[in-house]
Amino acid sequence: MSKVCEVCGKHPVAGRSISHSHRVSNRMFRPNIQKITIRDAKGHVRRANVCTSCMKAGKVERA
Template sequence: MITMSKICEVCGKHPVAGRNVSHSHRVTGRTFRPNIQQVTIKDAQGDVRKANICTSCMKAGKVVRA
């Protein structure tokens, strides 16, 4: 398994805690994780590098992919 950061380098989105609530209203803890992907981008200086970006930032076009 490849370990990668769980934080988007563009928007700063990160895992947050929440709760699952069943039909019988039993409550258990859970984690909402953003969909983070490692992609090759071209940064502001024009360098090509890999970055951890959430898919919503990719879809919105907030990064230039190399």
């Protein structure tokens, strides 16, 4: 499944984990993407990959 939100465009970002002893390892910050049924601007019902922050903010109209 795609890791990009179709509403806001949020995508995975690379970063680093730093332990207490300051050892550094690479990691990924991934958005919480869910596949939901939405009603788009034209009124059609379709499935889309949307992040949970867009769902909570009400940026999508659920069908």
